[in-house]
Every structure is written in C-alpha cells, then in structure tokens.
Amino acid sequence: MPAVQETIEQVKEIDVDKYKYGFVTDIEMELAPKGLSEDIVRFISAKKEEPEWMLEWRLDAYRRWRTMEEPTWARVDYPKIDFEDLYYYAAPKSSPGPKSLDEVDPELLETYKKLGIPLNEQAVLAGVEGARVAVDAVFDSVSVVTTFKDELAKSGVIFCSISEAVREHPELVKKYLGSVVPSTDNFYATLNAAVFSDGSFVYIPKGVRCPMELSTYFRINEEKTGQFERTLIIAEEGSYVSYLEGCTAPMRDENQLHAAVVELVTLDDAEIKYSTVQNWYPGDAEGKGGIYNFVTKRGDCRGKNSKISWTQVETGSAITWKYPSCILRGENSRGEFYSIAISNGKQQVDSGTKMIHLGKNSSSRIISKGISAGRSQNTYRGLVSAHRKAAGARNFTQCDSLLIGDQCGAHTVPYIESKNSTAVFEHEATTSKISDDQMFYCQQRGMSDEEAIALIVNGFVRDVIQQLPMEFMAETQKLIGISLEGSVG
C-alpha cells in the first residue's frame, strides 16, 4: 500500500481523545496547533502510532530541551526564533491515497520535476521498470512515496520511513536511535528528538553491498512548519551503502526552521557514503524569507576498518549551521568530509566538520571549498582531535575560500587538539578571488559574466564534485551556476 494511503488510514484509526490533549483534534486535521508542549509531543507520537518507549524518549528530550539555550557561538545572525509560533506537525494534503505509484498526485510529481529530480528517478516515481534509484520522499512530515522496497528487501536491506521503522523494527531503532547523536546533544538535536516528524531509516545487513543508490528528496511545503527530519543509517559488518539526499523549497515570506538529525553507524569493514545537495530557498535579496538550517549530522565509525564519507553541496538556506562529523572509534577507521558551501546575497553559512580520532591508526581527510559572493558570510569551522589512545591518527585538511566581489566575507576557524604525540595533522588553507584576467579571458571566448563565473567556480570545486555520485555531478554543476546568478554586475 502506498505510504500516503497507509498514513491516512493510520491517522484515521487513531482514537484521539480531543480533551485529553487540551485542544480540539480533528481526525482530518493536517496541522497540530502552533507551539510546543508535552501535549503536542504526545499528539505527534499518537499520530504516528508510536509505542510507549518512543513517546517516553520524546518526552525526555522535550523536558531536557525546555532547560536548554539556543547556541550563539556560530558566526550567524538572525532574529530570535519564537518556538511557540511554529507548527510541529503537518501531514500532506492529498485525501484518498493513490492505489499505485501511477496514481500519485500529479502535483507531487510536478514538484519533483521542478526540483530537478533526474529523469531516471522520475522514471522510478512513474514506476518504469529498470530504473534503479530508490526514492523515499519526505514530503513535509510524512513519507509519501516509497519505492523499490521489494527489491531492496530481497537483499535484506531495509529502507523505509523512520516512523515505519519504529513500528516494524523496534529492536533496531531502540538499539541505534540516539546512539550517535544523543537526545541531549545540543539545542536543535534535542528539539528534533522531541518532535521529529519523519525521515529515513536504512539498515544494510552483514556483507551486503546495497544494490542501488538510496535517495531521499526533502521539501518543505507547509506554511510555517518546522521540519524535523530524523535519519538513521546502519551498515552492518562488511556492508556498503551510498545515500543521496537532495532538497529545495519554494518561495515564501516567513523564515522556516529546519533542524534535522542524521545518525550513521558503520560496523567492522563497513562503509557509508552520504551525499547531500541542499538548495533550499535562501531568501530574497535582503535575506528575507529563507530557510534556517540547523542540522546535526554525525557518523560513528564503530567498527575496525570502517569508513564514513560525507559529501555536501550547500547552496541554499538563509542560514546554514551544519557540521557533519565522524567519530573514528574503530581501529584503522576512516572519515572523509568533502564540502562545497556557496553563499550569495545575504546568506550566512557556518559549516564544517569534526573528526574525532579515538581509534588507533584512524585517518581522516577534509576538503572544504567555500565560495562567498554578494553580501554573504561564509565560515568554515572544523575540529580535528586525537584521543590519548589514537596512536598513528592522521588528518589532512584543505580549506579553500573563493571570494566574488568585495562585500562578502570568508572565514576559516580550524581547531586542532591532539593528546597523542604520534598523531599527524596537516592543515592547508587558501583564500583567493576570481581575477579580472580570468573573467576577461572567458568573456573573450564568448561567455557571459555568469557563464564565466559558473565555469571558474566549478573548476575551483572540482576536487569535491568528483566525490559526488555520477547522477549528482551534472545537476550540481548547474546548481552552482544558478546559485551564483546575480553575483556580478
């Protein structure tokens, strides 16, 4: 049964006592009322038919969150968020669910088209045989389309919404949820733990190489809906998975909060490759209306020889606060972070990574390419640390910033902590500008300002682009050009 249908059926089945929660709950209601309270947390949990332990986990997080303060250390500046003025639950609007993928709301498919979902993935959505990218689309808060489950199931891979995982695979969720990003981790992660709406769950069994790239497209659709995705990926011993996440959001006036949590776990000899292309609405020329993106992403290389690699292309959002990190616990484990962060207009980006070396001979590599244009501010903030026991730990960091125009800022804030004398950490950083000579040369060959900038910037980020899965490369190169439109002239 398609997920929409499923969800609606489930929601209908819930026997909600309208007085118990202190507000009128209409069974058909798409939104929980504004604001956050224990009742809202219970409401979300009930809508999702969650077991008691899940509700308790949320409530714990909620109570903890009430005692926490928003962090202020990042180099970003925005008006104070009124957390009581947000909605914390929204379901998609389509009423009777489609019977098959062919019957998926054409508007939804249209949206995917606008999001630039590659043809092969649209083919998947359209149910064309032979197309091999599974899409678990998180449309607002509830998974709407889940495909290819059967084929994945054949290899024992579980790829479903986290709500479904809570119901169908409680032992796995209980074991791993919050084991990388504890519900007490930070203000936004704790908020997420209390109210997470939905997200993806992936489990790759021992020795399995996931037969296809797994892909999730996010999109924020409801007015004033905080989005709190929660993703959990577990790669058992000797397994491998590549996961793609891409997102965009439509024009709107009000700032939207997005506080996702992603947890990755790799056991012995396992590898997870996690790629993101983020192009949410960055706001208008004055920065009004863009998304606030406060994300906690962390991977735990729990097993020996395990590997986690993060590749991100961040072009959207008014504010990005994001540090995909690796805990290199296993002996000989490896963490990688490849990042392109583009800021234009009045965007503010504070992003980077943490490589926490705990295991012997663990190694990590960081390549960060920051591009600032317009009046934007772009900060790389990174931590590389070696624990006492991390003998032979190695890190190589390369941080390059490119400035376009003279009203933007690029900042590099690297922290290095080493408690083991055998650890070797290397750090290189450069800051450059696109030269007038380069621009003129390109223009002399016929390129417009914008074409020239797109080309030169794509050259600048080449080392990172090459880390992306094939199907993301061309799309990303285009996106880079689009993101920098209006940065000159």
Next chain:
Amino acid sequence: MLEIKNLHANVDGNEILRGINLTIKPGEVHAIMGPNGSGKSTLSYVLAGKDDYEITEGEILFKGENLLEMSPDERAAAGVFLAFQYPIEIPGVATMTFLRTAMNAQRKARGEAELNTPDFMKIVKQKASELKVSPEMLKRPLNVGFSGGEKKRNEIMQMALLEPSLCVLDETDSGLDIDALRVVSDGVNALRSPERSMLVITHYQRLLDHIIPDVVHVMSAGKIVKSGGKELALELEENGYADYVNAA
C-alpha cells in the same frame, strides 16, 4: 571588416594609444610590429573589450557596427578572437570543458543550437590533432602548467574551433620552437579565407615567412608610423625601428 579611426585610449590616466588609424578588409592579413611598450597589446585588448581602458577619442567599426558599444562576449560572438600574448590559467577547468562552454556560449548568443557531445568531440579531436595538442592535454586544466609553446598552440586550437571572422594574434610566435612555429603557422594559414581577416602582432620576420601578410604596420608610441607591404618587415629586421621611433 575592421575600421579603426583616430583611436585614443588611456590606462590609469596615461595615454597609450594616440590616434590609431587602421582599416582591414575581409580576407586581409595585417601584421603589426613595433618596439616593446609601443601599445600593440593595448590595441588588441581594446579591440577585445577589456575594461581597463578608457577610450577618449575615435571609433572602431567591426562589420559596420560600433564595436566599442559591445561587451567582450558580444564581440566574441560577433567574431572577434584574441590569441593572448599571455594566456590565462583556469585551475580545475578541463581544457575540453572550457572549449565546450565557449563554443556553446557563442552558439547560444547567435541563436544557434548547442553542439551535442559526439559532434563536439569529433571536431575537437580533429582540430587538436591538427595543432598537435594531445588528447591528454585536453583533459588537463586550461593552461595550468602548460609550457609556453603549449599555451600558444592551445590558443590557436581555440581559434580554429571558434572560427572567428577577425583573428588578433598577439605574439603567438614567441616561445615557440621551430617545429611548433610551423604547426601554428600552418594552423593559422588553414584559417585564411576571403571572409576572415587577421591582425598579427609580432616582433619577428620569421613568423611572416610562414604567415605572409598583405600589409605590415609599424607602431611606435601609440601610433602607426609606417605601413607597407611584406618587404617592410624584412627592412625592419635589417635596420631595426630606429628610423621610425625617431620619426614618431
């Protein structure tokens, strides 16, 4: 094709071009020679539209249109090509990618369809082999780490691909070994046609042995002080610029 009338241009308040008059008809090849610092590269940049120059007087007509009103990319699409004296490096951008972007940008500006991959590959491979540019070099970032001669060959390959109607070659011969000089000259000669004009800036007669000009000009202190046939280059080779520099 090209008509330059009483052109004066300043850089940072210094007058570099001081009244250039030059007319090039379709199919003609003109050579400009002249001492270092006389303004030859400046003229080429002004033709291509580099914006460091202030035009204080005069006009340039290209195919009857006011060139000075066009942006550099519009000029390129209209058929102006400059082979740079010092080609620019663009890190991370494969030469192939650069070529394709440039060709498609010009096609787009002229309202033509973009080239598809097989067609593009075919013509790039052909032009590259004519100019002895290896397929391996096409994959390398544009001009990064190229030797002086490789950069110049690359410029001419770009010219061959873009098929401009006015080719301005700024000291394309400097830095070329004897064989490369022949390869490049053959490449340039192959492009000679009744619809295409060339302005060849050089210090050496030997290039003009290969690319035989219709007219030779001597430039000195921002002016053309003497024009003549191909013999003029031979005479300069013999006697140097002394006579003309003093005259200026």
